[in-house]
Amino acid sequence: xxxxxxxxxxxxxxxxxQQLCRxxxxxxxxxxxxxxGRVPFGxxxxxxxxxxxxxxxxxxxxxxxxxxxxxxxVVSDHLLRFAFREHLGEITWSRAA
Numbered sequence: 001x002x003x004x005x006x007x008x009x010x011x012x013x014x015x016x017x018q019q020l021c022r023x024x025x026x027x028x029x030x031x032x033x034x035x036x037g038r039v040p041f042g043x044x045x046x047x048x049x050x051x052x053x054x055x056x057x058x059x060x061x062x063x064x065x066x067x068x069x070x071x072x073x074v075v076s077d078h079l080l081r082f083a084f085r086e087h088l089g090e091i092t093w094s095r096a097a
Contacts, residue, residue, distance in 0.1 A: 002068045003061040003096040008079065008088055013051035019082045020049060020075075047075050060093075068095075 010016065014034045021032035024039045031038045037049035044063040049056060056079070060071045076091045 001061045001063050002065045003059060004068055004072055004093040005057065005059045005096065006072070006076070006091050006093045008056045008058070008091055009054060010056055010083070010086060010088060011054065012083070012086065013054075013056035016056055016079060016082055017049040017051045020078055023078065023082075041071070045071055047071070 017037050021030045021037040035051045039047045048059040072093045
């Protein structure tokens with residue numbers, strides 16, 4: 001399954017992880033703790049969050065290679081909206097080989 005990862009430096013990783021998981025829990029069966037979250041956007045799409053002390057690590061995967069960019073954008077856009085008080089900079093995704 002095509003995957004991609006982004007590491008976003010922030011001291012508020014756990015807070016953003018919990019906000020994102022809570023937001024999507026209204027539509028999807030989300031699993032989350034303060035340091036790990038899993039959002040299944042469907043049978044063929046998933047996002048995993050891990051809160052580190054200095055960064056939020058986000059991994060997305062989908063069976064649709066063309067949909068990977070869309071999934072990256074959805075996750076990034078939501079994070080930037082929740083983090084409006086903090087300038088996170090540009091979120092850069094790295095594709096897995």
